Amino acid sequence: MNDSPTSHAEDQALVNAVLNGSPGAFERLVRDYQKLCWHVIQRMVGHVEDTRELCQETFLRVHQYLHQYRNESALKSWIAQVAYSVAKRHLERKRIPLAEPDADADGLSPLDRVSDDFDIETASIDNQMAGHLHAAIECLPPLQRTILTLYHLDELPIGDIAQVTGLAEGTIKSHLFRSRKQLRDALNEHMGVAA
Amino acid sequence: MNPDEREWQAQEAATDFVRSGTALHDLDPASASYVALVRALREPIEVQLPADFARRVALRADAEASARAVESRLEQRLLWILGVLFGIAALAAAVIYGGNWLQPSIDLTRQLIKPSLLLSLAGCLAVSAFSQQLPRATRRDA
Numbered sequence: 001m002n003d004s005p006t007s008h009a010e011d012q013a014l015v016n017a018v019l020n021g022s023p024g025a026f027e028r029l030v031r032d033y034q035k036l037c038w039h040v041i042q043r044m045v046g047h048v049e050d051t052r053e054l055c056q057e058t059f060l061r062v063h064q065y066l067h068q069y070r071n072e073s074a075l076k077s078w079i080a081q082v083a084y085s086v087a088k089r090h091l092e093r094k095r096i097p098l099a100e101p102d103a104d105a106d107g108l109s110p111l112d113r114v115s116d117d118f119d120i121e122t123a124s125i126d127n128q129m130a131g132h133l134h135a136a137i138e139c140l141p142p143l144q145r146t147i148l149t150l151y152h153l154d155e156l157p158i159g160d161i162a163q164v165t166g167l168a169e170g171t172i173k174s175h176l177f178r179s180r181k182q183l184r185d186a187l188n189e190h191m192g193v194a195a
Numbered sequence: 196m197n198p199d200e201r202e203w204q205a206q207e208a209a210t211d212f213v214r215s216g217t218a219l220h221d222l223d224p225a226s227a228s229y230v231a232l233v234r235a236l237r238e239p240i241e242v243q244l245p246a247d248f249a250r251r252v253a254l255r256a257d258a259e260a261s262a263r264a265v266e267s268r269l270e271q272r273l274l275w276i277l278g279v280l281f282g283i284a285a286l287a288a289a290v291i292y293g294g295n296w297l298q299p300s301i302d303l304t305r306q307l308i309k310p311s312l313l314l315s316l317a318g319c320l321a322v323s324a325f326s327q328q329l330p331r332a333t334r335r336d337a
Binding site: 042 | 203229231233239240242244248256257260
């Protein structure tokens with residue numbers, strides 16, 4: 001994320017400013033990290049209205065517990081961790097599984113689960129491919145979607161994603177590997193059929 | 196290198212390729228097969244938050260922090276009042292019933308506090324203190 005502070009010194013300066021009650025400091029923190037927060041929660045929850053409310057809840061928790069932040073990790077990872085736990089609790093309350101125990105239980109790939117409302121007549125092959133890919137990503141379980149987004153879009157290292165989700169680095173790698181392979185294979189199969 | 200390891204390397208090569216924007220012909224076919232997917236994964240997600248989201252959240256956070264501070268002060272005052280009331284009650288009980296239990300308590304304490312008992316107590320405290328110091332010393336040496 002280019003619009004976020006990257007060094008721990010900058011993180012600590014911003015945190016100190018908020019804790020000392022500097023005018024506008026917390027507003028700046030929210031502005032810097034609202035995009036990351038949205039990515040995590042939207043990928044987990046997949047519902048715009050709920051995501052808005054949970055983003056607000058996340059930053060209120062960040063404000064309340066910021067004194068507990070230790071400069072050992074990047075502020076970005078710490079805030080992502082808060083967002084992840086808020087979204088996870090929301091899914092648990094709604095009894096939505098975080099990761100399907102057996103993703104292939106129904107024998108369907110993510111692309112097979114995509115509804116066929118995509119207008120193949122008017123779309124170019126590239127657009128068609130991208131459209132189906134995005135729909136397939138949406139069909140992945142919340143945990144896999146979130147890990148893919150944190151790694152590819154927010155460019156968080158695997159170690160940081162492990163810290164955010166509370167999972168082992170090996171588990172994160174395994175989720176990344178299997179999700180990407182599954183999506184690539186499904187896309188190849190789909191495009192082969194389409195061609 | 197096993198097939199899964201090769202596949203992982205291909206996925207990572209495609210990721211590096213898309214991040215750095217090097218020429219596609221530098222990629223092997225296995226890595227190239229992941230490029231479209233990695234590009235799709237890197238496409239920005241629309242952030243549907245109101246323009247003044249940060250300002251509104253900051254205002255609400257300030258309001259909630261003020262409310263918590265008031266609540267905390269009230270709790271502290273109530274605790275203080277409770278402590279004073281408890282002290283007064285204890286004093287009153289001592290004045291009213293003190294004669295009944297003070298002398299028997301002193302006698303019982305005298306009976307219990309024997310040199311052997313004190314020695315055992317000192318030994319227990321020493322072992323406890325030593326067992327707490329030992330892990331710290333071990334960590335320092337390590």
